[in-house]
Each structure stands twice: as C-alpha cells, then as structure tokens.
Amino acid sequence: MAGFFERPVVDVARDLLGTLLLVDGVGGTIVETEAYAREDPAAHSFNGPTARNQAMFGPSGRAYVYRSYGLHWCVNMVCLPGSAVLIRALDPSQGLDTMRARRGTDDGRLLCRGPGRLCQALGITGALDGADLDAPPFELRPGTRPGGIVAGPRIGITKGVNTEWRFCVAASGALSRPARHTLGKGC
C-alpha cells in the first residue's frame, strides 16, 4: 500500500471502495467514504493543526480517530498533510459475532452502517489515533474496484455542502444513507 495515500484525497477516497478493512481480523469491505482536503472549510484541518487533528498533519497512511458529538468515534485515513478520507460504511464480512456483540444487535445490516457504528463494531477508539494502517491491529487488503460507484454531497456537515466528495457503491445495502448523484463515465 506504499504510496497509495500520497495522492489527491478525492482519488484515494474513490479508490478505497472495495478495499477490505480489518481491525484484529474483524471488519469488512469499504462501501462508503468521504474526502476532506486541506483547503476545505468542512475539514477539521481547515484552521491548521490543533490537539485533536494533529494526526491529519502527520505521516500519510495513518489513522485519524476523533470523537463525534461527545459519544461516537469516527475513523479517517490520512493522505497528504491536512487531508484525510472518512470511512462511513463497511459491508461486514469478518468477525460477525464479535461485531454483533460489540454493537449489541443481531441486525447484520446495522453493524457497520455509519461512521460511529463501524468504529464500535471494529473496536476503534481514540487509542488508535495516529496508528499505522499498514500494521496490526489494522489490515488493509485492496480489492477490485466495484462497479456502480456514485458521488454526492457529504453528509452531516454545514460547510462545503456543495462539494460532491462522498463516494459509495450505489448497489450496496450497507450504506449509511442512500446514494443520490451518479458519477460520469470512467468511474
């Protein structure tokens, strides 16, 4: 995976779809991502380095984990300095029993649907902020790029709402929210 993250964050976000993401052998295939760039009012890095976002300015290929709304964890993959890809949903495939136990539900569709849910299912917390994605407990296994990739506006933000930097596999039943806009030819 060397060099994979040292590219424009939008390209990385799209190319991560179809990649298998595991933490201690538990996880699934990435089906939804969002890109956050350095000069991006919606990004945590917009106002420069702070205590929370320092991982975004560190080496590429690391995790940036932050707490959302005081109760949920969300995981990003750091690209070039100040840019990162938010992982919003997985199609769960490995360690289903572990994920069901952590999530406290038997509903397989809700295990990894949404950034907070997938972190709970995979056991991702602030302890993994800054961790190398190419070393245990993380494992990234590139797959073939799935068909039917769709781009649309990012979710849950108040700035940068017109930038269509959310990417998802339209046909997936594991999306946090339905896909809306279609991407042009070549994707």
Next chain:
DNA sequence: GAGGCGATTGGCT
C-alpha cells in the same frame, strides 16, 4: 475560565 458546537445515533411521535 466559560460557552457554544459538532464529519452521529437511537428512540419516540
């Protein structure tokens, strides 16, 4: 040192 707010989720109407 205090106040406001957020890249969300789950439960209730």
Next chain:
DNA sequence: GCCAATCGCCTCG
C-alpha cells in the same frame, strides 16, 4: 421526522 444525549475541542474574553 424530530429531538435529546454527551463531552472534548476551540474561540473568545
């Protein structure tokens, strides 16, 4: 569909 939960971080005084 609406709204509360919940707290670390950031900004301002």
